[in-house]
Amino acid sequence: MIKILDEENPELFIRAKNQNNWFTPIACASAFKGIIQMLDLEELQNWLSNYDVKTQKSPKSIGVLMAGNIPSVGFHDLMCVLLSGHKAAVKLSTSDSVLMLWIIERLIEANKGLEDFISVEPMLKNKDAYIATGSDNSSRYFDYYFGKYPHIIRKNRTSIAVLTGEETEEEVLNLGKDIFTYFGLGCRNVSKIYVKDKIDLQSLLGYLETYNWVADHHKYFNNYEYNKSIYLVNKTPHLDNGFVLLKEDSQLVSPIAVLYYEVYDTDKDLKNKLERDREKIQCIVGGGQNYIPFGAAQYPSVSDYADGVDTMSFLTQL
Known part of the structure; x- marks a missing residue:
């Protein structure tokens, strides 16, 4: 499985970008790099040792509705279904079918037996269980149709960073990776x-100028100009470095090209804020012991589950 992925695949990445303009070759390469790191053999073995994974005598059919916000984001769910011994019935996102179809084809090339365990379907009806990833709105739709089956239904999440003012220059520069990779479209952004x-x-803002390449993307820059014009017309206080806007706001999810900030007084005050919003936070970046290191948010380990729900535990207990 590890050998079939190449993080430098120009022709494939061009096709992916033609399908979804947000999927630049750099973004695709970053996603593939994350998958390759996730498939480290030792890490996989350590991860799987925590579960009672058996060869299924009667594998169940698991409907997997994949998101398409960042490149190949549905791979982890596909991998979990296959490693648990079940069959994956996949409904691809129209925004990310090029990459995922390519990955599925390479998997089957590497192991012909997977032909019986992976199917790509336009509609997912009468499956034994479902894994669906979407927005808060689509989750209500998913719950209506799949709620009577065993399921994992994911909603909107985002990520935050905690700054103490004692960060090194390298740490602040790495924070830019957590903000701008995939143009801020992922739940780990x-x-x-x-x-x-x-x-x-x-x-x-000065340190983040290293990432001014995002302004070369017309969709990103259109969002920047739109949000800036709204703030200027409404006389909303904000900071601006020419491609990202900093705005004080109590909300968690900011528009594209906007980074919200909030001032905290004490660590206890911050802890209470984060606890209040924990169901909406995917990961926390920072220098603290329990935080993800700056720059590492987009490269989760194989055990970093979306929404904090243990997908493998769910699948192995069906």
Whole structure:
């Protein structure tokens, strides 16, 4: 499985970009790099040792509705279904069918036996269980249709970063990866930062100028110009470095090209804020012991489950 993925595949990445303009070759390569890291043999073995994985005498058919917000985002669910011994009935996102079909084809080439375990279907009816990823709105639709079956239904989530003011230059620069990779479209993208002092925001904007390449993407820059015009017309206070806007806001999910921030007074105050919003937070980036290191948010380990729901436990207990 590890050998079939190449993080540099120009022709494939061009086709993916033609399907979905957000999927630039750099974004596709980043996604493939994440998958390759996830498929480290030792890490896979350690991960699977935590589950009672058996050869299924009667494998169940698992309907997997994949999202398409970032490249090949549905791979982890597909992998979990196959490694649990079940059959994956996949409904691809129209925004991410090029990459996922290519991955599925390579998997079957590597192991012909998987032909009987992977199917791509336009409609997922009468499956034994379902895994569906979407928005808060689509989750209600999924629950209506699949709620009577065993299921995992995921909703909107986002990620945040905690800054103490003691970060190194390297850490702040790495934070930019967590913010701008995939143009901020993923649930592991940092859309809000918590700071102790507003004075740190100006220097942050300066460090983030390293990522001004995002402004070369016309869709991203259109979002930047639109949000900037709204703030200017409404006289909304904000900071601006020419391609990203910093706005003080209590909400977690910011628009594309906007980074929300909120000031916290004490660690206890911050802890209470994060606990209040924990169902909406995918991961927390920062220098703290329990935080994901700066720059690592987009490269989750195989055991970092979306929405914090253990997919393998769900599948192995069916």
